[in-house]
Amino acid sequence: MTDAELTSLPATTLWLTADVGHLSILSEAVDQILDPLTTVADLEILKYNISLALQELCVNIIRHAYGGETGTITVRMAVEDKPLRMEVTTRDAGSSVFDMMNWTPPDLSEPHAGGMGLFLMQQLMDLVEYQPGIGNNRWRIVKFLEEPPPRLSMQQVLEEASEGVEP
Amino acid sequence: MKITAQENVQRTVTVTPQERLDALTAPAFRQYVEQLLETGVVHFIIDLSATPFMDSAGMAVLVTLLRKCRAAGGGVKLVWPKSEAVRRTLQLTQFDKVFEMI
Numbered sequence: 001m002t003d004a005e006l007t008s009l010p011a012t013t014l015w016l017t018a019d020v021g022h023l024s025i026l027s028e029a030v031d032q033i034l035d036p037l038t039t040v041a042d043l044e045i046l047k048y049n050i051s052l053a054l055q056e057l058c059v060n061i062i063r064h065a066y067g068g069e070t071g072t073i074t075v076r077m078a079v080e081d082k083p084l085r086m087e088v089t090t091r092d093a094g095s096s097v098f099d100m101m102n103w104t105p106p107d108l109s110e111p112h113a114g115g116m117g118l119f120l121m122q123q124l125m126d127l128v129e130y131q132p133g134i135g136n137n138r139w140r141i142v143k144f145l146e147e148p149p150p151r152l153s154m155q156q157v158l159e160e161a162s163e164g165v166e167p
Numbered sequence: 168m169k170i171t172a173q174e175n176v177q178r179t180v181t182v183t184p185q186e187r188l189d190a191l192t193a194p195a196f197r198q199y200v201e202q203l204l205e206t207g208v209v210h211f212i213i214d215l216s217a218t219p220f221m222d223s224a225g226m227a228v229l230v231t232l233l234r235k236c237r238a239a240g241g242g243v244k245l246v247w248p249k250s251e252a253v254r255r256t257l258q259l260t261q262f263d264k265v266f267e268m269i
Binding site for chain 2: 020021023024027044045048049051052055056059114116117119120123124
């Protein structure tokens with residue numbers, strides 16, 4: 001990417017009512033952010049996968065963190081550089097804490113109606129992080145838009161990127 | 168010579184969702200196919216060729232329908248989506264192994 005393109009890497013923040021009726025805007029926002037990155041390979045697939053992961057995340061927040069209660073979800077989406085990646089963070093004030101440590105992926109050999117949301121998030125994104133807090137749950141999902149430098153593993157890149165992120 | 172003949176007709180209904188199949192629309196889709204189940208339909212073709220987006224809520228409806236149809240001696244076939252991204256999601260979740268894909 002050129003310097004001019006790097007300085008204009010887009011970011012946006014959405015404040016959503018915790019209602020599944022308001023989630024279609026997520027795909028539109030992901031498209032608007034990533035459409036300018038015309039040199040990224042398989043951009044249409046990437047946009048879809050990020051939109052689907054974000055959809056699954058927000059549905060989980062609405063159904064499980066809020067559990068039917070009213071609330072809001074703050075979604076921040078940004079394209080970051082070195083390596084080029086899409087960073088999405090969400091914050092919610094849901095009272096139910098997700099037990100990620102004891103979550104097990106579904107057995108895909110059997111028809112499975114539940115547990116697919118987080119499974120899809122983990123398969124579609126390169127990183128899925130969850131940080132519970134009293135009235136301040138935080139998720140961070142990351143998708144690389146290019147390969148990280150060979151000397152760094154993806155985990156190293158993500159750990160370095162995390163150092164600058166507020167808890 | 169005595170000859171008997173029996174005609175077996177299997178009723179199969181093709182359902183074609185043409186919009187997003189997600190957490191918002193899944194309840195209406197579920198209601199639609201369950202109404203068909205109540206009329207005795209146990210063989211379905213769900214034509215996903217025009218489905219632009221499907222999340223786990225949409226997939227859950229398909230799985231539930233498959234279970235009910237199989238329990239009643241029927242089945243569910245899925246038509247491959249035209250969208251490459253939706254196709255990949257079906258492969259990722261191994262829906263293409265669980266369902267008969269056409």
